[in-house]
Amino acid sequence: MFTFETKVRVxxxxxxxxxxxxxxxxxxxxxxxxxxxxxxxxTSYKALETGGVMLPVLEMQTRFIKPARxxxxxxIRVHLREMPTVKIAFxxxxxxxxxELINTGKTTLAFIDMKRNKPCRAPAxxxxxxxxxxx
Numbered sequence: 001m002f003t004f005e006t007k008v009r010v011x012x013x014x015x016x017x018x019x020x021x022x023x024x025x026x027x028x029x030x031x032x033x034x035x036x037x038x039x040x041x042x043t044s045y046k047a048l049e050t051g052g053v054m055l056p057v058l059e060m061q062t063r064f065i066k067p068a069r070x071x072x073x074x075x076i077r078v079h080l081r082e083m084p085t086v087k088i089a090f091x092x093x094x095x096x097x098x099x100e101l102i103n104t105g106k107t108t109l110a111f112i113d114m115k116r117n118k119p120c121r122a123p124a125x126x127x128x129x130x131x132x133x134x135x
Contacts, residue, residue: 002080002133004037010072020067026094027060030107033076034090041129053123055109058087062105072097083134084122086111 014025038044048055068074079091087110094103113120 002037002041002130004033004040004078006033006036006076006078008032008074008076010068010070010074012070015070018067019070021069023062023064026062026064026103026105029074029076029094029103030060030090030092030105033078033092034107037078037080037090041126043126043129048123048126049114051123052114053120054112054114055088056112057107058110059108060105061107062103064103066096066100066102068094068096068102074102080130080133083127083130084111086119086121088122 008029010021014021014028016022035045045055074097075095077093077095079093080088081091082089087108089106089108092103092105092107093101094105096102111120111122112118
């Protein structure tokens with residue numbers, strides 16, 4: 001398993017009239033987490049796309065436990081529990097400044113060959129970077 005953490009501060013534009021993060025913005029927080037996780041592994045979405053592979057989201061699940069509020073620094077913890085194949089699944093935990101778990105989620109994405117517009121296996125260089133974490 002590979003785990004990664006990053007932080008994000010809740011911006012005013014991400015909140016509703018109650019000062020809580022609008023529920024649709026959690027998808028953006030998940031994306032921030034997985035993009036930064038990939039960057040920590042020495043790759044990026046841009047590099048994958050330049051190599052002819054895109055990663056559309058197939059499925060997203062989320063569970064709201066407590067609200068995130070304006071100006072809070074949130075910790076986004078991302079877990080990659082299985083080696084990717086044609087799909088890659090990310091699990092998320094979001095924590096507020098008090099260290100309380102406020103949200104959990106999961107996204108499943110597919111590796112798509114951009115020329116053929118068909119599913120393909122995860123690029124070898126990407127899976128090689130993950131190999132130390134999965135034996």
